[in-house]
């Protein structure tokens with residue numbers, strides 16, 4: 001299948017979606033898969049310093065909140081000293097799970113993104129946020145992509161889930177199920193929580209790279225729900241992109257993600273077309289809140 005997307009088409013689509021605002025990043029020097037070179041020597045000392053500050057802020061928050069798989073992989077990756085060299089971690093990752101890291105200019109077309117995942121390549125944005133974006137950033141940067149996403153790719157089951165998700169994305173594009181499938185990515189890969197013997201822990205990259213949501217998402221008595229992941233339910237649930245999540249879906253294991261996404265989704269997309277979407281703060285009658293107010 002031809003998975004190349006013309007740059008003009010993509011930039012035109014993005015400009016439409018974001019009311020004409022320019023996409024951040026340099027899209028002038030890339031190949032047909034939006035892959036660029038990470039020009040590591042071009043990062044400034046100020047950028048490496050900002051990375052260290054971001055890293056240290058997260059590290060103070062993560063013990064007892066992030067899942068063990070994340071904390072252990074991150075320690076081995078040894079990326080506290082500055083913006084990492086993608087190639088080094090990519091080799092280590094390939095040895096562990098057969099995934100590689102590819103550098104990209106920023107947001108990339110859906111088709112290109114799914115094609116990378118389906119081929120066990122994780123796209124990581126090359127640029128770092130500005131100091132004034134320390135707490136909040138609109139588009140994903142190298143800190144979110146690398147710090148947030150790469151550690152879990154060292155876990156074999158999660159790595160397999162991510163590949164399957166990419167394959168599922170290519171299929172959903174043909175079936176008109178993209179909105180639904182995107183919700184699953186959002187509520188698992190980006191904002192997922194996992195039940196462990198020690199308590200609920202974070203595995204979602206959007207939380208793990210966030211200054212505020214790490215604590216918020218595990219706090220009782222907020223307006224946010226914590227409910228067991230049911231895949232069909234998740235596919236129906238709208239999400240917030242400009243505030244903390246109002247629902248967190250909790251899994252029991254990465255195997256649950258892999259097994260739950262094995263079936264053919266064609267009938268699910270079909271069925272959901274005749275059902276209402278659910279607002280982000282929904283709690284259905286038969287659902288139990290896993291972190292109720294005390």
Ligand code: PHE
Nearest residue numbers: 164165168261262263264265
């Ligand atoms: N198995 C799903 C299908 O047949 C695809 C999928 C894979 C969906 C992984 C989500 C995650 O459409």
Ligand code: CO
Nearest residue numbers: 140190205206
């Ligand atoms: Co992300």
